[in-house]
Amino acid sequence: MARREGAPEVSAGSMADIAFLLLIFFLVTTTIETDAGLDRMLPPMEPPEDDVVIKQKNILQVIVNRSGQLLVDDELTDLKALRLKAMDFLDNNGDGTCTYCKGKKNVESSDNPAKAIISLKNDRETKYSTYITVQNELVGAYNDLRDREAQRLFGQDFTEMEATYLDQQTPPSEKEKLKEKVKQIQDLFPQKLSEAETSSN
Amino acid sequence: MSKFSKKKSGEVPAVSTASLPDIVFMLLFFFMTVTVMKDNSLKVENILPNANEIKKLDKKDRVIYIYVGKPSKEYEKVYGTEPKIQLNDKFSDPSEVGSYILQERAKKHQDLQNFLTTSLKVDKNANMGLISDIKSELRKVNALKVNYTTYEGDAFRNLQ
Numbered sequence: 168m169a170r171r172e173g174a175p176e177v178s179a180g181s182m183a184d185i186a187f188l189l190l191i192f193f194l195v196t197t198t199i200e201t202d203a204g205l206d207r208m209l210p211p212m213e214p215p216e217d218d219v220v221i222k223q224k225n226i227l228q229v230i231v232n233r234s235g236q237l238l239v240d241d242e243l244t245d246l247k248a249l250r251l252k253a254m255d256f257l258d259n260n261g262d263g264t265c266t267y268c269k270g271k272k273n274v275e276s277s278d279n280p281a282k283a284i285i286s287l288k289n290d291r292e293t294k295y296s297t298y299i300t301v302q303n304e305l306v307g308a309y310n311d312l313r314d315r316e317a318q319r320l321f322g323q324d325f326t327e328m329e330a331t332y333l334d335q336q337t338p339p340s341e342k343e344k345l346k347e348k349v350k351q352i353q354d355l356f357p358q359k360l361s362e363a364e365t366s367s368n
Numbered sequence: 369m370s371k372f373s374k375k376k377s378g379e380v381p382a383v384s385t386a387s388l389p390d391i392v393f394m395l396l397f398f399f400m401t402v403t404v405m406k407d408n409s410l411k412v413e414n415i416l417p418n419a420n421e422i423k424k425l426d427k428k429d430r431v432i433y434i435y436v437g438k439p440s441k442e443y444e445k446v447y448g449t450e451p452k453i454q455l456n457d458k459f460s461d462p463s464e465v466g467s468y469i470l471q472e473r474a475k476k477h478q479d480l481q482n483f484l485t486t487s488l489k490v491d492k493n494a495n496m497g498l499i500s501d502i503k504s505e506l507r508k509v510n511a512l513k514v515n516y517t518t519y520e521g522d523a524f525r526n527l528q
Contacts, residue, residue: 179386186392193399202425204487204517212507235527246527291497295490296417296526298499299516303419303523310421326421333424362503 205302210361225277227256227285231301233292246300253308257283257356267316267355280312284359305360312356317348325352412437412454417492418521425515426485432472432511434465436498437491451494453502462501466509473511485513492526 229249230238237244239252259276260268268280277283285305289298310326317325331337332345414437425431435454439447443459452459455468473481486506490499506514 179389182389183385183392186389186396190392190396190399193396193403202428202517203422203520204425204515205419205421206423206485207514207516209503209507209512209514211510211512247524289496289500291495291500293496294492295494295496295499296492298496299417299419299492299518300523300526302516303421306421330424335427 205299205306207302207360207362221282221284222278224261224275225282225284227253227277227283229253229285229287229301229305231287231289231293231297233290235294235297237301246297246304249301249304250308250311253285253305254312256285257308257312259283267319280356284361286361288362306358309356309358309360313352316355317352320352321348325349328352409457410435410454411440411443411457411459412452413440413491413493414489415492416489416517416519417523417526419516419518419523420520421523422518422520423515425487425517426483429476430480430483431485431487431515432469433487433489434468434502435489436494436502438493451491451498453498462498462505465502465505469506469509469511484511485515486511487515487517489517 228238228240232238237246237249239249244252255270256277257280258268259270260272260279261270261274261276262278263272265279265281270276287301287305289301313325317323317328321328328345329349332342332349337345412435414435436451437454438449438451439459447459453462453465454460455464460468469486473484476484488499488502503514506512
């Protein structure tokens with residue numbers, strides 16, 4: 168008869184199988200969530216107290232129709248040309264008060280970035296994907312201009328600075344420093360993107 | 369009881385698999401930490417559009433999700449093929465969005481209630497009409513911070 172010498176060792180061979188089982192379970196049940204997108208602020212419900220008169224030349228009107236065509240200031244435009252057009256409009260510096268602008272100083276276009284407003288209007292039948300592309304291009308126009316100024320002032324891209332600023336892992340001391348810089352750049356090209364009510368026809 | 373005879377020398381020893389569980393556990397922990405459990409099952413088709421000028425969404429506890437899209441295959445018979453709004457686990461009308469936001473807002477911690485973002489997860493084939501209905505509902509309850517959640521990618525791919 169076999170005589171036992173101490174407790175027998177438990178075989179660890181099946182441990183791997185158990186762990187694999189768990190691993191596969193987690194692989195199947197979880198999804199890596201998409202957690203990024205375009206941030207927008209909606210206008211508040213109450214209309215402003217007094218009607219502000221805005222000159223027509225300070226508004227860039229972007230209209231998207233139901234078939235996804237784009238009308239920028241009454242001109243049929245390709246989606247790919249929208250970004251440059253928006254940048255030209257924002258950077259125009261019509262009244263010469265903007266010292267950092269490099270625009271054409273066209274008197275027919277916007278006075279300065281602080282006054283320039285982009286108005287986006289869409290049809291009820293417009294596809295969401297087209298709308299997002301237009302939004303993306305308009306935000307891109309702002310980001311490109313802000314990047315340019317951030318490079319000039321701080322030698323760094325604005326989008327990068329903002330991402331570091333919003334990151335939760337950035338230490339608070341660094342955040343404080345970035346906060347002012349980000350604010351400064353934002354004020355150079357304030358994002359004035361108005362979303363009008365959609366038209367039903 | 370006799371002792372086992374000694375193995376012949378010169379034979380290749382077997383590779384120890386004792387560390388295999390450790391490796392697999394490492395993988396397991398990796399997946400456990402990087403993934404998030406799905407908390408509500410999607411009843412709508414939800415292929416998001418692409419965009420590249422995107423910003424990361426806030427922490428999960430500060431976000432309210434609204435899903436929009438065509439009802440998926442098994443619900444097609446009952447709800448049709450027009451895009452619908454999904455709040456929590458059920459299909460809803462645009463008019464219910466306001467109360468849903470208020471209800472979700474009340475559930476959050478008081479300190480966070482002013483910093484909530486509404487994440488709109490909208491299928492790329494949805495129409496803007498429904499979105500603008502949602503937007504006006506959001507404005508009514510003063511939930512002005514929205515995020516059009518998208519995949520990262522070239523925005524012009526949306527047009528194809």
